[in-house]
Amino acid sequence: MSHSNEADDPRRRLLIQALSAGMFAAGIPGANAQVANIFGSRPARLPPSQSIYRISGSATVNDKPATLQTKIVPGDTVKTAKDSELVMVVNTNAMILRGNSNVIIEAEKKDTSLVISGLRMLTGALLSVSRNTPMRVRSPTATVGIRGTGFYMEAEEDQTYFCTCYGATEVASSTDPESKENIVAKQHDRPVYIVKDGAKGKNIRNAPFINHTDLELALIETLVGRTPPFIFPNESYTAPRRNY
Numbered sequence: 001m002s003h004s005n006e007a008d009d010p011r012r013r014l015l016i017q018a019l020s021a022g023m024f025a026a027g028i029p030g031a032n033a034q035v036a037n038i039f040g041s042r043p044a045r046l047p048p049s050q051s052i053y054r055i056s057g058s059a060t061v062n063d064k065p066a067t068l069q070t071k072i073v074p075g076d077t078v079k080t081a082k083d084s085e086l087v088m089v090v091n092t093n094a095m096i097l098r099g100n101s102n103v104i105i106e107a108e109k110k111d112t113s114l115v116i117s118g119l120r121m122l123t124g125a126l127l128s129v130s131r132n133t134p135m136r137v138r139s140p141t142a143t144v145g146i147r148g149t150g151f152y153m154e155a156e157e158d159q160t161y162f163c164t165c166y167g168a169t170e171v172a173s174s175t176d177p178e179s180k181e182n183i184v185a186k187q188h189d190r191p192v193y194i195v196k197d198g199a200k201g202k203n204i205r206n207a208p209f210i211n212h213t214d215l216e217l218a219l220i221e222t223l224v225g226r227t228p229p230f231i232f233p234n235e236s237y238t239a240p241r242r243n244y
Helices: 010-020 031-038 214-223
Strands: 054-058 059-061 077-080 085-090 093-098 101-112 115-130 136-138 142-147 150-155 161-175 180-185 192-193 204-206
Touching: 059 101, 085 214, 093 214, 115 214, 142 150
Parallel strands: 115 136
Antiparallel strands: 054 085, 059 077, 077 101, 085 093, 093 115, 101 115, 115 150, 136 142, 142 161, 150 161, 161 180, 161 192, 192 204
């Protein structure tokens, strides 16, 4: 996977930055037209009847082609094609699913409705935000406990990249019970790789900050009517607070 810190389209980067500054809400002349051209609609909280905010390229839900009218619920399997991207909301979770990704949204019944109990990343990359919704996120090499958190994951067969963007997580190797770590982050403080070829207790390793931005987090938080729990700098955040 590419290890670029930049958004893939400079126009999208500019407009998400404007979103973080509140420009769209202020009604800057011409802004809504530009947003509609690039994103498909003005960023705002999605209505309960709508799951997909934007599709770039192609995607499927339960092996059926996804459209802006497709409803995504807990229990569904979502896939994206190469060079594609899907921005979606499921319950109170907002996500950006990158290209060549395959995620199973695991479900459990609570009261009379289905809620997300976890996410199983078979392949690909996912940026996600949630609040007050504990769940587990699994990949081929990692199991992560989420407690209402912003996170980014890239799942490969022999390695997982995981960034706790903000909040608290419990990161563990799925093949080595001795490799586990509790992470509390305010702003990308402890990205890690979870591998499967290390010695016992050594399968969680330091990682750089890669492939996602605070501006993307602002976008998906907006889709569920929230803002990230930190103040944006003038430019996009592009590095972790600590050097490793």
